[in-house]
Amino acid sequence: MTLRPLDQSSKLKGVLYEIRGQALVEADRLESEGHTILKLNTGNPATFGFEAPFQIVRDMIEAIPHAHGYSDSRGIMSARRAVVSRYEEVPGFPLFDPDDVYLGNGVSELITMTMQALLDEGDEVLIPAPDYPLWTAMTSLADGTPVHYLCDSVNGWQPDLDDIRAKITPRTKAIVVINPNNPTGAVYTREALEGIVEIAREHSLLLLSDEIYDRILYDDAVHIPLATLAPDLLCLTFNGLSKTYRVAGYRSGWLVITGPKKHAAGFLEGIQLLASTRLCPNVPAQHAVQAALSGVQSIDALIAPAGRLHEQRDAAWEALEAIPGVTCHRPEGALYAFPQFDPEVYDIRDDAKLVYDFLVAEHVLIVQGTGFNWPTPDHVRIVTLPEARVLTEAIERLGNFLASYRQ
Ligand code: PLP
16 A cells, blocks of 8 residues: 655645744754753743742642533633633723633633634734744734734834834734733833724724733833723733743633624634634643632742842843843843844854754754744844853853854
8 A cells, every 4th residue: 555645734834933943853852862952942931940839739739630521611710710800900901701711721722713713814913023933823824914013123122113004904904912022021111002002993903912921020111911001992812821820831821802892703703613612721720720810929039130030131131242243132021032143243144054053062952033033034032041150151152152153
């Protein structure tokens, strides 16, 4: 019998996820040969010694004997109620009820469902550049067209409102905002967010706001939830336990729907349909939500000036700025630094090759900026989760390695 060759579907053509791309395959291969690789590619707190908060673990363990059945497709009521209470404490957040909440196997699943429910072939979605690349990938998978609007590195990576306006067409359906931002660490100003909301109002766009880092803020940064500025618009806010509660492996996130819904009944039925077809999110992890949102597991001590995450952000930023020809916006939030290599100093034509060669030479895995849909090969993303001395040393090694690219 001859077996017919099987290729991947053509739908996957625009689906890229370089955070776990070819360089990771090589990193795993090197590890299998016995090398120690410092993996700075994923924002996974558990791999750098951040433990799951005790109360979350305890509540999940207690729930497991009763968590073996499917739940409601939206998620268990106690968790959805906990999400409602969380936002009741956020000044100005539009009111919503538990039926406006969907729990998911991480925010990732909810992004996928949203794009599948929303888009027809050729529908356009405005997505930041650089972005967290799942947004672009899932827009493509849903047959939509990702249209990237620039964030401005010389203006603290704030969204460029003129660029957004210039890229709106009759096919634009939604605008994605990632705030605090992955990969840049920017926290958006009120002015920028109000500008985006105004554009969405003018063009009747759906707002999709990824706020998974909303509690990971440094210094005096203030996070403004997009929905608070847009009670008159349909806004989907995405968040979850992976980062703030350091339990990325539990796969637990939520989506909150606020604003007017009548005009979007079809789309929202689509979300409900897709929620039903996945049956429900993992039920034990849903039991982690209420424990987490009760507040006792706060991340505040880690982001305070003497806290570990704050120190690591400082260490990464200082080490990057110390490399000649490298500049980096000091992250105001999230878990990443996104430095630029001055093109007048370094001749880098292929940032994926740079990342690969750096891995092979120095056994440190980072991710190329083009993997975040940044248009030019002059940035990389570095995860700021390892301890400060590890970060400093890894970045010094990057500096030494870069010397071979000097013009
Ligand atoms: N959104 C952003 C901006 C992220 O950085 C990540 C993960 O790194 C996700 C969503 C996915 O998170 P989850 O673990 O909830 O699927």
